[in-house]
Amino acid sequence: MSEELSAPPDIARDVFPGEAWERANTFAAMLAGPGVVRGLLGPREVPRIWDRHLLNCAVVAEAVPEDVRLVDIGSGAGLPGLVLAIVRQDLQVTLLEPLLRRTVFLEECVEALKLDNVEVLRGRAEDLAGKREFDVACARAVAPLERLLKWAMPLLREGGELIAMKGERAAEELAEATAQLKSSGARAAELVTVGHGKVEPPATLVRVVAGRAPEQGRRRRRR
Numbered sequence: 001m002s003e004e005l006s007a008p009p010d011i012a013r014d015v016f017p018g019e020a021w022e023r024a025n026t027f028a029a030m031l032a033g034p035g036v037v038r039g040l041l042g043p044r045e046v047p048r049i050w051d052r053h054l055l056n057c058a059v060v061a062e063a064v065p066e067d068v069r070l071v072d073i074g075s076g077a078g079l080p081g082l083v084l085a086i087v088r089q090d091l092q093v094t095l096l097e098p099l100l101r102r103t104v105f106l107e108e109c110v111e112a113l114k115l116d117n118v119e120v121l122r123g124r125a126e127d128l129a130g131k132r133e134f135d136v137a138c139a140r141a142v143a144p145l146e147r148l149l150k151w152a153m154p155l156l157r158e159g160g161e162l163i164a165m166k167g168e169r170a171a172e173e174l175a176e177a178t179a180q181l182k183s184s185g186a187r188a189a190e191l192v193t194v195g196h197g198k199v200e201p202p203a204t205l206v207r208v209v210a211g212r213a214p215e216q217g218r219r220r221r222r223r
């Protein structure tokens with residue numbers, strides 16, 4: 001049985017102000033329509049598109065600095081990267097996704113939403129190391145923090161940030177990743193909650209500040 005897209009909650013008007021409102025509604029309809037038909041979103045997710053997907057991703061913007069180049073690793077149907085591009089026109093967003101049918105959907109969304117701050121890139125995070133540099137990397141439901149650090153840190157400039165949406169297991173994942181944080185040269189790592197009064201419960205993020213990659217240090221010394 002096909003599920004219905006529920007009406008946006010009142011708070012959505014504040015979270016998606018101005019021209020973001022129409023774009024958010026168009027994206028919600030695309031997720032509920034072609035997104036489900038093409039298997040990018042489960043049909044049971046349709047009634048939860050506003051709460052669990054659009055609002056939960058939009059509040060991540062509270063943790064993202066202004067005017068940065070942001071890569072969404074494993075963007076899938078555009079979550080959270082496309083939502084961040086909708087609410088924050090100051091961001092230059094790269095949606096990184098290896099699967100063709102997903103990048104095709106993402107391209108269609110970018111065109112339908114008339115977004116000029118988004119690039120869709122087909123590929124794997126580990127293959128992009130050394131080729132591109134970003135200020136912020138974000139990810140939701142892609143990999144445990146330990147593996148995400150391996151993929152994300154080589155993509156970040158020194159002082160750049162990984163923002164991982166982690167939910168209930170955030171503290172445990174952070175503890176489990178202690179060795180990887182050290183070996184990847186991370187400067188700081190902390191738990192952050194965003195979306196107070198907008199989503200229930202507030203979204204829990206792991207924020208990691210990139211230091212200089214250890215390999216870069218070794219390369220410099222050898223010269």
Ligand SMILES: C[S@@+](CC[C@H](N)C(=O)[O-])C[C@H]1O[C@@H](n2cnc3c(N)ncnc32)[C@H](O)[C@@H]1O
Pocket residue numbers: 073074075076077078079080096097098099102123124125126139140141142
């Ligand atoms: C469970 S989905 C999550 C999608 C989206 N972030 C969300 O929250 O709905 C994981 C996504 O990560 C992508 N992915 C898997 N391995 C990857 C890699 N090495 N680099 C980039 N993306 C990857 C998959 O193709 C898939 O779209």
